[in-house]
Amino acid sequence: MKTMKLDQEWSGYVDSYINGETQLEGVHRMAEMRVEEILKYVEAQSPFYKEHLRNNKACSKNNYRTLKGLPYTTKNDLRTADTEVCCVPFDEIESYYETTGTTGKSTPCPRASIDVQSSGAYVKNAVKEIYQSTFGTMNALTAIMGPSELYAFGDTYGGVCKDLGIPFVRLWPESPRVGLEKAAERINKLGVKSLICSPAVALALSRFYKSIGIDPRDTSVGQILVLGEICTPEMLTNISRIWGVQCTHGLYGSQEAHTVATGCPEGNLHVSETNYIIEILPLDGYAVDDVGELCITMLVPGAKPLIRFRTGDLARLSPSSDCGCGNKSRCIRIFGRINDTVTIGGRQMYPSSIESAVLNAVDSAWGYQVNIKKGNSDTDELEVELVADIGNQSVVLIEEQMTSHFGVPVKLLLQSRLDPRTETGAYVSWKHARIQDWR
Numbered sequence: 435m436k437t438m439k440l441d442q443e444w445s446g447y448v449d450s451y452i453n454g455e456t457q458l459e460g461v462h463r464m465a466e467m468r469v470e471e472i473l474k475y476v477e478a479q480s481p482f483y484k485e486h487l488r489n490n491k492a493c494s495k496n497n498y499r500t501l502k503g504l505p506y507t508t509k510n511d512l513r514t515a516d517t518e519v520c521c522v523p524f525d526e527i528e529s530y531y532e533t534t535g536t537t538g539k540s541t542p543c544p545r546a547s548i549d550v551q552s553s554g555a556y557v558k559n560a561v562k563e564i565y566q567s568t569f570g571t572m573n574a575l576t577a578i579m580g581p582s583e584l585y586a587f588g589d590t591y592g593g594v595c596k597d598l599g600i601p602f603v604r605l606w607p608e609s610p611r612v613g614l615e616k617a618a619e620r621i622n623k624l625g626v627k628s629l630i631c632s633p634a635v636a637l638a639l640s641r642f643y644k645s646i647g648i649d650p651r652d653t654s655v656g657q658i659l660v661l662g663e664i665c666t667p668e669m670l671t672n673i674s675r676i677w678g679v680q681c682t683h684g685l686y687g688s689q690e691a692h693t694v695a696t697g698c699p700e701g702n703l704h705v706s707e708t709n710y711i712i713e714i715l716p717l718d719g720y721a722v723d724d725v726g727e728l729c730i731t732m733l734v735p736g737a738k739p740l741i742r743f744r745t746g747d748l749a750r751l752s753p754s755s756d757c758g759c760g761n762k763s764r765c766i767r768i769f770g771r772i773n774d775t776v777t778i779g780g781r782q783m784y785p786s787s788i789e790s791a792v793l794n795a796v797d798s799a800w801g802y803q804v805n806i807k808k809g810n811s812d813t814d815e816l817e818v819e820l821v822a823d824i825g826n827q828s829v830v831l832i833e834e835q836m837t838s839h840f841g842v843p844v845k846l847l848l849q850s851r852l853d854p855r856t857e858t859g860a861y862v863s864w865k866h867a868r869i870q871d872w873r
């Protein structure tokens with residue numbers, strides 16, 4: 435009974451923000467109370483947090499809003515604590531997921547109905563806006579191209595499509611029952627209008643079509659929502675060009691953190707404001723442009739709220755006025771994982787700035803991989819492998835442009851295919867997929 439009341443209260447709170455009855459200032463004013471509520475909740479329900487926040491009394495009330503004085507929660511904490519972090523017995527959750535386990539042991543990510551509702555409301559609103567902007571209707575057959583096994587992705591979008599009356603088909607190319615060929619064939623046969631997939635899958639599909647003599651721009655697809663790995667503005671433009679479609683972000687989030695932000699028709703990500711306190715933690719050596727580690731406190735009293743969780747992702751927050759779409763939530767840009775940062779010529783480079791530099795130099799690229807090597811005089815050199823149609827562009831000029839961006843000599847290698855691991859970005863890491871460090 436108590437749970438149902440809480441579910442209703444939260445869904446009313448989230449809806450009133452999304453439909454404009456509550457303003458962003460109102461949500462931020464509520465934050466202090468929400469932080470107090472969630473701290474009480476996790477201390478009472480989660481064996482891990484009971485111990486972890488033992489000295490919470492030291493955190494004075496004035497600090498609730500800033501959370502200063504509270505310990506961080508790290509990925510390592512979650513691996514060690516396992517199910518002890520959870521606040522709800524598994525018989526009372528809505529569904530169970532796990533992290534992929536590619537960066538260490540998998541951790542449990544149960545979701546209660548309150549999690550699914552409060553997170554899903556943002557995804558639903560974003561999808562509605564984007565479909566309205568691209569098609570002017572929800573009647574656009576959609577291929578959900580991601581797993582729905584231990585991962586929330588397919589269920590989240592399946593639920594949203596159902597709620598909005600968007601017809602959908604589950605077509606995950608990596609499923610053993612589907613495969614790239616069948617997925618590509620079904621898109622054409624069924625007249626699929628919208629794809630929801632990782633950037634790597636969007637590129638792999640376009641390469642496949644090209645290999646069988648079909649220009650992706652001649653397919654029925656008119657829109658692609660990408661998610662699951664970093665996606666720079668240059669990559670959004672690249673996919674838009676290759677497919678001749680509207681391409682924007684689906685969402686940014688994870689199994690653990692749920693939907694932290696959702697995409698808009700202008701190609702930006704907007705924070706799910708009611709559900710999180712966002713902190714950007716400054717990092718040594720990353721002194722540029724207010725970029726820091728994204729740290730979130732989940733305010734929804736669900737199955738596994740996390741307090742001051744260090745996501746390991748580089749991010750920057752900016753006001754909603756940075757985007758012209760009319761969404762009043764702040765914009766967030768993601769620059770990749772901290773662990774995927776690479777030092778080139780003595781300079782630290784974010785994953786996103788490497789991707790931007792490569793894609794900026796050519797009109798369109800079907801795939802890329804960067805090899806970092808030591809040159810003769812012990813300086814760094816890059817070999818950029820590209821699957822691209824460079825048309826009239828000169829290789830020398832492209833190399834020069836990249837060289838000035840990276841600050842080290844760059845050699846361009848045009849390829850017809852790349853190492854298969856460039857396909858794995860969403861499942862292992864961007865660095866594993868895109869960078870080969872030979873130093």
Ligand SMILES: [Zn+2]
Pocket residue numbers: 698699700701702703704757758759760761
């Ligand atoms: Zn926007």
